[in-house]
Amino acid sequence: DYVLQVDPHNALAYEERSRVRMALEDLDGALEDLNQALAHHPHSANPLLQRGIVQAKLKDWRRALLDWQRAVQIVPDQVDGYLHASAACLVLEDFHGATSALEAAQPHLSQPEVAYLQRGMILSRLGAGELAIVDLDRVVETRPDDPEGYVQRGLAYINLRQRLQAFDDFQQAAQLYTDHGDLQAAERVSTFMEQNPDGDLWDE
Numbered sequence: 736d737y738v739l740q741v742d743p744h745n746a747l748a749y750e751e752r753s754r755v756r757m758a759l760e761d762l763d764g765a766l767e768d769l770n771q772a773l774a775h776h777p778h779s780a781n782p783l784l785q786r787g788i789v790q791a792k793l794k795d796w797r798r799a800l801l802d803w804q805r806a807v808q809i810v811p812d813q814v815d816g817y818l819h820a821s822a823a824c825l826v827l828e829d830f831h832g833a834t835s836a837l838e839a840a841q842p843h844l845s846q847p848e849v850a851y852l853q854r855g856m857i858l859s860r861l862g863a864g865e866l867a868i869v870d871l872d873r874v875v876e877t878r879p880d881d882p883e884g885y886v887q888r889g890l891a892y893i894n895l896r897q898r899l900q901a902f903d904d905f906q907q908a909a910q911l912y913t914d915h916g917d918l919q920a921a922e923r924v925s926t927f928m929e930q931n932p933d934g935d936l937w938d939e
Contacts, residue, residue: 745775746771746772746773746775746776746779746782747772749768749769749771749775749782750768750769750772750781750782750785752768753765753768753769753772753782753785753789754785756768757785757788762789762792762793765785765789766786766789766790766793769782769785769786769789770786773786778809779809780805780806780807780809780810780813780816781806783802783803783805783806783809783816784802784803784806784813784815784816784819786799786802787800787801787802787803787806787819787823788819788861790802791819791822791823791861791862792861792862794862796823796826797823797827799819799823800820800823800824800827803816803819803820803823804816804820807820807839812843814840814843814844817836817837817839817840818836818837818840818850818854818857819857820832820836821833821834821836821837821840821854822858822861822863822866824836825854825858825863825866826858826863826866837850837851837854848877848878849874851870851871851873851874851877852870852871852874852883852884852887855867855868855869855870855871855874855887855888856887858870858891859871859887859890859891859894862894864891864892864894865895867891867894868888868891868892868895871884871887871888871891874887874888875888881911882907882908882909882911882915882924883908885904885905885907885908885911886904886905886908886924888904889901889902889903889904892904902928905924905927905928908924909921909924909925909928912924
């Protein structure tokens with residue numbers, strides 16, 4: 736706030752404050768800050784990406800999609816922009832657009848096959864859990880020995896309050912981590928299951 740008092744045209748300060756407001760779930764305040772950031776720096780991709788996330792959390796998926804499409808026009812290798820745009824298209828039932836955006840993201844990924852994993856994670860974080868499960872099902876089917884797919888699908892199931900499915904996925908992830916010799920990761924998953932914030936998460 737002090738920076739903005741000294742320099743009310745500082746786009747980066749607005750962008751930084753928007754992150755703080757997002758962390759506090761002050762979505763309207765974050766949106767206001769990002770609007771200010773873009774008013775002072777309209778051709779910056781990062782605030783467009785962030786504003787799209789805020790608008791998606793506010794369930795304004797069409798405006799979110801426009802922001803993410805603008806972001807990749809400004810920075811064509813902005814992989815997060817393509818993945819977020821693909822997620823928005825799925826929510827809006829524009830399946831051709833979803834496929835096109837996902838295909839545009841893949842050349843910019845070190846492992847193109849993880850595009851579905853990353854899109855599933857985005858959908859889950861933004862509250863589109865059922866669509867996230869579809870992507871994460873595909874990840875688990877095509878990469879059955881990769882524990883990360885099970886972890887992320889388990890988290891998506893938690894967001895959907897589907898406890899038994901989440902428990903099964905976390906158990907499978909812990910076993911795969913153990914099989915791969917990553918005992919620390921296996922312990923983290925097991926600890927999460929035991930010390931979840933809901934206490935009775937696995938009892939229903």
